[in-house]
Amino acid sequence: MRAREKTEQIKLVIVKATDELLYHKSYNLMSFSDIAEASDIPRGNLNYHFKTKDDILLAVVAYRVQQMNKMLSDWDASINSPLERLLRFAQIPLNEKNNVVQHGCPIGTLNQELGKVQPELKAISKQQFDVFKQWLIKQFSDFVPGQDAQKLAVHMLVRSQGLSAVAFIEEDKKIIETEVKAIEQWLKSL
Amino acid sequence: MRAREKTEQIKLVIVKATDELLYHKSYNLMSFSDIAEASDIPRGNLNYHFKTKDDILLAVVAYRVQQMNKMLSDWDASINSPLERLLRFAQIPLNEKNNVVQHGCPIGTLNQELGKVQPELKAISKQQFDVFKQWLIKQFSDFVPGQDAQKLAVHMLVRSQGLSAVAFIEEDKKIIETEVKAIEQWLKSL
DNA sequence: TTGAAATTAAGATGATCATCTTATATTATA
DNA sequence: TATAATATAAGATGATCATCTTAATTTCAA
Numbered sequence: 310m311r312a313r314e315k316t317e318q319i320k321l322v323i324v325k326a327t328d329e330l331l332y333h334k335s336y337n338l339m340s341f342s343d344i345a346e347a348s349d350i351p352r353g354n355l356n357y358h359f360k361t362k363d364d365i366l367l368a369v370v371a372y373r374v375q376q377m378n379k380m381l382s383d384w385d386a387s388i389n390s391p392l393e394r395l396l397r398f399a400q401i402p403l404n405e406k407n408n409v410v411q412h413g414c415p416i417g418t419l420n421q422e423l424g425k426v427q428p429e430l431k432a433i434s435k436q437q438f439d440v441f442k443q444w445l446i447k448q449f450s451d452f453v454p455g456q457d458a459q460k461l462a463v464h465m466l467v468r469s470q471g472l473s474a475v476a477f478i479e480e481d482k483k484i485i486e487t488e489v490k491a492i493e494q495w496l497k498s499l
Numbered sequence: 500m501r502a503r504e505k506t507e508q509i510k511l512v513i514v515k516a517t518d519e520l521l522y523h524k525s526y527n528l529m530s531f532s533d534i535a536e537a538s539d540i541p542r543g544n545l546n547y548h549f550k551t552k553d554d555i556l557l558a559v560v561a562y563r564v565q566q567m568n569k570m571l572s573d574w575d576a577s578i579n580s581p582l583e584r585l586l587r588f589a590q591i592p593l594n595e596k597n598n599v600v601q602h603g604c605p606i607g608t609l610n611q612e613l614g615k616v617q618p619e620l621k622a623i624s625k626q627q628f629d630v631f632k633q634w635l636i637k638q639f640s641d642f643v644p645g646q647d648a649q650k651l652a653v654h655m656l657v658r659s660q661g662l663s664a665v666a667f668i669e670e671d672k673k674i675i676e677t678e679v680k681a682i683e684q685w686l687k688s689l
Numbered sequence: 690t691t692g693a694a695a696t697t698a699a700g701a702t703g704a705t706c707a708t709c710t711t712a713t714a715t716t717a718t719a
Numbered sequence: 720t721a722t723a724a725t726a727t728a729a730g731a732t733g734a735t736c737a738t739c740t741t742a743a744t745t746t747c748a749a
Contacts (some may be wrong), residue, residue: 337525418615421608422525424668425525425608466661467664472657477610479653
C-alpha cells in the first residue's frame, strides 16, 4: 500500500476514535494523550497527522457531517413520504436512547460546550446542526407546503434537543419514549 | 463588624462572582485565577475561604437554589392561579433572552457540562433542576388534577430546555419568542 | 540502489492549573 | 493589653497539558 493511502487510513482511525471520545467526554477535557490511547497511535506522532487539537475537531466534524449527509440521502432514497421521513428523524433519540441518557445528544452537547467561550470552534460544530436543519426545512416544505417550514423545523429541533437534554440530566429513558411519541402525534396532526 | 460576619460577606462576594463566571464560561474552563480576578480577592486567599474548586461549585449551587426557591415562593404568594404561575415560568427565557442567546440556560448548560465525566458534580448541579421540576409538578397537579402532572412537568422542562438550547446554538432571539408563545398556547389548551 | 521525502517516536519546552505551605497581619476577647 | 483565633497574601509544589524539536526509521522515485 502506498504511504499516502496509509496515512489517510491512520487519520481516519484517529478521527473515529476522537469522535467517540468527544461524545463520551468533552472537547476541553479530552487531551492528546486520551486520543493517542484511544486510537493506539503514539502520543508524539499525533501532532504529525494533526498539528493542533482544533484541527482534529475540524476533521471529526467533517467526518460527522459526511456520515449525516449519507444517512439523510439514504432516507431520501428509501423512504417515500416526507411525513415518514420526519417520523424517522424523530426516532433517532429513541434508537440511541442508551447513549442519550449517558452522554446526551452528540451534536447538542458539543455545541453547548463550545458555544460559551470558543466561538471559532462553535461555528465549526454548528455545521452539524445546520445539516439537520436544512434537511428538516426541505421535508416540512414538502409535507405541509402552506405552512412556515423554517418554524416547523426549528420546533422539531427544539423538541429533539429538549428531550435529549432532559433525559440526559434525569438519566431517564422513559422520557425519551414519552416525548418521541408526543412528537409523532404532533407530526401526524399537521 | 465581627470578623465572622465579614468572612461570610467575602464568601458571598466570591459566590456571586463565580455564579456569573460559571454561566458565562464553564466550570472546567474557569480557574481559581479567574475567580480571584472576578471577585477581587487575592488569588492565594481563595483557598482559605474555599478549600477546593468543587467547594465553590457547591456554594454557588446552594446560592442559586436559595434564589430559585425565593422566586418560586414569591410567585406562589403573588400569582393567584396555577395556570398563570405556569405561564410565568414559561416566560423566564423570554425575560432572559439576551443572556440565553449568549450563554444558554444556566442550569441546562452546567448540567450538561458536568454530566459527562463528573458524576459527583452533576448530582450537585441537578438540585437546581429538581427544584423547578417539583414546583412544576405541584402547579400542574393543581391546574389539571386529572392528568399526569409529572409527565406534564417533564414536557414543560423539555420545551424550555429545548428552546434555550436551540436559541443558544442559533444565537436567535426570535426562536425564544416563537417557542414561548407556543408553550403558552399549549398551557391554555390543557 | 540511493538520495529525498514522508513518517514515526520520544522527549523537551513552557504554560497553566489546583492545591498546599508558610509567614505575616488583623481582629476579638479574656 | 496580651494572646489566641482568624484572615490575608505570596509563593512553592507537582501535575497536566498542547505544542515543538529533533532524531530515527521507513517508503518512494529517479
